[in-house]
Amino acid sequence: MDVTSPAFKENAARALDDAQLQRALGNIRHGFVEKRRVAADALPEFEQLRDEAKAIKDHTLAHLDLYLEAFCETVEARGGTVTFAETAYDARRAVLDICREHEAKTVTKAKSMVSEEIELNRYLKKKGIAPVETDLGEYILQIRDEAPSHIIAPAIHLNRDQIEADFRRVHTHLPNERDLAEPATLLGEARTILRQKFLTADVGVTGANFLVAETGSAVIVTNEGNADLTQSLPKVHIVVASIEKVVPTLEDAATLLRVLARSATGQDMSVYTTMATGPRREGDPDGPEAFHVVLVDNGRSGMIGTDFQEMLRCIRCGACMNHCPVYHAVGGHTYGWVYPGPMGSVLTPSLVGVDQAGQLPNASTFCGRCESVCPVRIPLPKLMRHWREDEFARHLQPRAARTGLGAWAFLARRPRAYRMLTGLAARALSLAGGTKGRLSSLPLAGGWTKHRDLPAPAPRTFMADWKARRGA
Amino acid sequence: MKAREHILGKIQRALEVDPSHDAARRRAVAERLQRHGRHTVPARGQLPDEERIALFRRMLEAVAGTTGRVTSRAEVPTALAAHLEARGLPLRLRRGSDPRLEEMPWERAGALEVATGPAEDGDTAGLVYAFAGIAETGTSVAVSGADNPTTLSFLPEEAIILVDADTIAGDMETVLSALRTRYGTALPRTVNFITGPSRSADIEQTLLLGAHGPRALHVLIVG
Numbered sequence: 001m002d003v004t005s006p007a008f009k010e011n012a013a014r015a016l017d018d019a020q021l022q023r024a025l026g027n028i029r030h031g032f033v034e035k036r037r038v039a040a041d042a043l044p045e046f047e048q049l050r051d052e053a054k055a056i057k058d059h060t061l062a063h064l065d066l067y068l069e070a071f072c073e074t075v076e077a078r079g080g081t082v083t084f085a086e087t088a089y090d091a092r093r094a095v096l097d098i099c100r101e102h103e104a105k106t107v108t109k110a111k112s113m114v115s116e117e118i119e120l121n122r123y124l125k126k127k128g129i130a131p132v133e134t135d136l137g138e139y140i141l142q143i144r145d146e147a148p149s150h151i152i153a154p155a156i157h158l159n160r161d162q163i164e165a166d167f168r169r170v171h172t173h174l175p176n177e178r179d180l181a182e183p184a185t186l187l188g189e190a191r192t193i194l195r196q197k198f199l200t201a202d203v204g205v206t207g208a209n210f211l212v213a214e215t216g217s218a219v220i221v222t223n224e225g226n227a228d229l230t231q232s233l234p235k236v237h238i239v240v241a242s243i244e245k246v247v248p249t250l251e252d253a254a255t256l257l258r259v260l261a262r263s264a265t266g267q268d269m270s271v272y273t274t275m276a277t278g279p280r281r282e283g284d285p286d287g288p289e290a291f292h293v294v295l296v297d298n299g300r301s302g303m304i305g306t307d308f309q310e311m312l313r314c315i316r317c318g319a320c321m322n323h324c325p326v327y328h329a330v331g332g333h334t335y336g337w338v339y340p341g342p343m344g345s346v347l348t349p350s351l352v353g354v355d356q357a358g359q360l361p362n363a364s365t366f367c368g369r370c371e372s373v374c375p376v377r378i379p380l381p382k383l384m385r386h387w388r389e390d391e392f393a394r395h396l397q398p399r400a401a402r403t404g405l406g407a408w409a410f411l412a413r414r415p416r417a418y419r420m421l422t423g424l425a426a427r428a429l430s431l432a433g434g435t436k437g438r439l440s441s442l443p444l445a446g447g448w449t450k451h452r453d454l455p456a457p458a459p460r461t462f463m464a465d466w467k468a469r470r471g472a
Numbered sequence: 473m474k475a476r477e478h479i480l481g482k483i484q485r486a487l488e489v490d491p492s493h494d495a496a497r498r499r500a501v502a503e504r505l506q507r508h509g510r511h512t513v514p515a516r517g518q519l520p521d522e523e524r525i526a527l528f529r530r531m532l533e534a535v536a537g538t539t540g541r542v543t544s545r546a547e548v549p550t551a552l553a554a555h556l557e558a559r560g561l562p563l564r565l566r567r568g569s570d571p572r573l574e575e576m577p578w579e580r581a582g583a584l585e586v587a588t589g590p591a592e593d594g595d596t597a598g599l600v601y602a603f604a605g606i607a608e609t610g611t612s613v614a615v616s617g618a619d620n621p622t623t624l625s626f627l628p629e630e631a632i633i634l635v636d637a638d639t640i641a642g643d644m645e646t647v648l649s650a651l652r653t654r655y656g657t658a659l660p661r662t663v664n665f666i667t668g669p670s671r672s673a674d675i676e677q678t679l680l681l682g683a684h685g686p687r688a689l690h691v692l693i694v695g
Contacts, residue, residue: 027677045514052511059504065483066501072476078658084475136683137674155674163675183675191684198684199593214505215659225670225685228626232662243479248501249508250648257644258514265673268531269609272685273665280616280661285568286590286623287616287661297479305486 001119001147003352005336008359015330016451024157025331028150032322035266036373043262053259054377056252057313060244061304067213067246068295074216078278080291088118091296095120095205095238098292099129102236104202110220110227111135112207113151113316114242114296116338117351120205131205132197134226136190143170149332149340152264152318157331160186194226204230204288206276208241209315210256211293214249217275218293221260225272237276237288242296244312250275256315259375264317299351307386311346313376320370320380326363329451335360342370342380349387358396361387422461430459508652510645517608517642524607525693528640531610532691535668536681541637541693545572548634548694549581555690556584556597561630565597570619572601572634591627598624598686599632603654604647605640605691609667612691613647616662625664631686633666637695 004011015021040046060067072082083098085091091114099107107124109115109131121131121142133142137155141148143166148154155163164180167189180186206227208218218239220227231237247253261267280287303309321327321341332340337348337357345360361384370380391397392405411418433439433456441449448454460468484491519527529539542551556563564585567573578586591598600620602612612633616622625631641647644665651659670685681687 024676031673031677043514043516045512048512049514056511062487063497063501065480065487065489066497068480068483070501070505074657084479086475086478090475134684135674136672140674153674153677156677158676160676183678184680186675187672187680187683191682194684195593214508215657217659217663223670224672224683225626226683228622228664229684232622232626243483248504250651251508251510251645254644254648255511267535267667269611269665269667271535271666271668271671273611273667275659275663275665276661277659277663278661283618284616284621284661285618286621295479297482301479301482301486304483305488 001116001338003337003356005348005352005357005360008334008336008363011334011336012330012363015334020159020162021157021331024159025328028153028156028322029328032266032318036263036319036322037266039262039266039268043258043268046259046262049255049259050375050377052255053315053375054313056247056255057315057376060247060252061309061312064243064246064304067248068243070213071211071216071246074213075278075291075293076216078216078291080216080278080293082293082295085294085296085298088296088298091118091240091294091298092120092123094294095240096124096127096129098236098238099124099203102202102290104129104236106197106201107131107203107205108197108201108230108234109133109138110204110206110222110230111138111154112205112240113148113338114207115205115240116148117298118240118296120240132194132201134194134198134230135222135224136187136226139190139194140166147333147338150318150321151316151339151343157333198229198233201230201234203236203238204234205238205240206231208239208245209260210253211239211241211246212248212250212253212275213246215275215277217250217277219253219257220274220276221257221270221272223265223267223271228272228274231274231276232287235288236290236292237279239276239291239293240296241293242298243300260315260317263319263373263375303350308346308350308383310378311343311350311383313378314343314347315376316343317375319373319375323369323373325365325367325369342384343378346378346380346383346387354387354391354394355396358387358391361385361391419461419463423464426457426461427459430456432456513643513645514608517606519607519642521637524642525637525640528605528607528610529693531607532668532689533610535610536671537610537668537689537691539691539693543695545575545694546577548576548692549578549584551692552599552632553581553584555632555692556630559630559688562596565599565632566591566595566624566628567599568618568620568624570601573599590621591623593627595628597630597632598628599634600624602633602635602639603663604650605635605693606642606644606647606665607640608643611644611665611667614664614666615651615660616664617660622662622664625666626685628686629682630688630690631666631669632690632692634692634694637693640693
């Protein structure tokens with residue numbers, strides 16, 4: 001996927017003016033946030049489970065080499081194979097080699113963010129193999145030739161009427177006058193079309209939510225059941241997963257599952273949680289005849305031992321973006337790569353470089369909601385701040401930003417001048433706000449006031465007010 | 473092989489590990505894998521038998537599954553025929569060769585046609601006998617094999633799962649231990665944890681049932 005993160009500002013401006021997108025984004029604010037809250041409140045042990053989930057991931061990362069070795073051993077003991085891939089290219093190449101070995105023509109795919117990261121679909125297509133996305137949202141995006149805008153609700157940026165138009169455009173074998181007014185009829189149409197794809201695919205590719213070292217299992221979670229049809233009908237099952245997905249035991253996976261579904265969709269448990277271990281056994285009448293795991297590094301090992309190791313705890317629930325005011329305003333495509341929202345603002349600079357993605361950690365209000373809902377307690381604001389420091393130290397910001405920061409630093413070291421100037425500014429803005437108490441335009445802050453009013457500050461700064469009260 | 477060494481080597485250097493003096497870390501890992509200790513297990517499912525079964529049914533019904541109960545295996549065929557009829561489905565289903573299913577008096581179910589083997593396109597109802605149930609979340613646990621082919625839970629329009637009442641545990645951990653007792657570390661190819669019928673909310677966050685898997689899930693508790 002092409003990186004458009006350097007154009008974050010332009011992307012954001014376009015997103016704010018996109019009425020369709022703004023309508024669609026309303027669905028996040030009303031859905032996910034409330035559902036997560038209800039699910040978390042219904043489980044008294046939830047906060048404790050979050051602590052334990054964090055500890056499981058920290059322990060695993062501190063012993064990652066050994067758990068990866070253990071995982072390889074158990075996969076091979078069950079008759080599967082493991083291929084390590086250092087780069088995105090190595091990973092998609094490994095998948096292609098397996099497909100060719102089995103003379104595959106078509107591949108069904110369950111939703112997998114790492115497969116987006118390694119641009120698997122584009123590559124397979126170029127090599128003459130037809131990949132078919134089977135998650136409903138991903139299928140919609142595939143026929144639109146679009147990237148996901150959310151890690152668990154990939155088509156959240158679309159409205160029903162857009163999807164109807166796409167189905168009419170692509171499913172030309174169906175009668176034109178058919179009724180597609182309801183989401184249920186759209187789903188029914190996709191179900192019928194994909195059913196045939198499931199039944200005829202040569203290879204099924206899934207991601208993994210967890211890899212269990214103890215048993216060599218890939219744990220795969222869906223609500224649609226598409227990952228199960230993807231992995232049980234074709235003769236080959238390929239799991240593409242990044243190296244930090246490994247956990248030690250089934251019990252570790254159980255604790256992580258308890259926080260995953262609740263944080264993601266507010267479910268106590270996703271509909272289908274599947275542990276896949278090796279190929280079908282002797283006497284099994286269904287299931288794949290071959291089981292391959294492609295373990296993708298693609299920059300992650302470079303995060304270990306750094307401030308950003310904590311980011312490798314991420315279990316991809318999407319809670320951080322569901323609760324992010326910036327994501328709510330601009331949607332996922334604005335972030336310009338595979339991973340949007342706060343987790344993307346930390347991960348993208350790690351994987352594609354802060355020179356390309358430096359604007360992402362700056363696109364934060366630091367309100368802290370992301371950290372407060374993260375099931376594995378990743379200090380996302382702190383990590384974004386690390387990137388800002390790194391960016392500043394490497395002189396990557398535009399001159400205006402550096403000059404502005406320099407001026408602020410100059411004043412911040414001179415408290416008397418700082419107080420005087422902020423006092424003047426507060427009074428001026430308060431006056432300008434008038435009786436409405438809001439400013440609809442402001443010099444040098446047009447980007448802010450174009451889409452909303454700036455609340456006018458109190459006429460006196462906190463420091464001045466404090467001093468006056470203490471004096472009284 | 474080279475990629476594996478590179479990646480593991482990079483991780484070891486980043487963790488400042490000397491692979492030749494690494495006995496303590498290796499012991500910690502071996503011990504954790506051996507011990508497979510439990511973390512916090514929610515109190516929700518820790519209930520006396522009947523209350524636990526009631527919780528299982530309540531949790532499953534809350535996610536659009538339906539439940540029923542019979543007192544013995546001999547009653548299953550007629551109960552299933554009645555269920556299919558009530559749902560307006562054809563009186564046929566497909567099942568695996570699980571001995572518990574083989575021994576059932578299918579002839580009592582009148583017109584019910586029972587086919588065996590893995591699911592085929594066009595199957596309307598698939599029947600599997602679960603390994604266990606989990607009350608905490610209303611989850612049924614099925615394992616692959618000729619006894620209960622995996623595809624029966626995913627390809628047909630309606631999935632029906634039988635769960636023995638005495639296998640309904642309070643929590644997931646109890647079932648994981650039971651799997652380990654039964655299979656050691658060599659799990660069956662597929663272990664399915666199923667909590668309701670297939671669904672998607674990918675179109676405007678509207679919840680729709682029957683995305684790719686079954687449109688409905690019925691769990692019949694036996695005993």
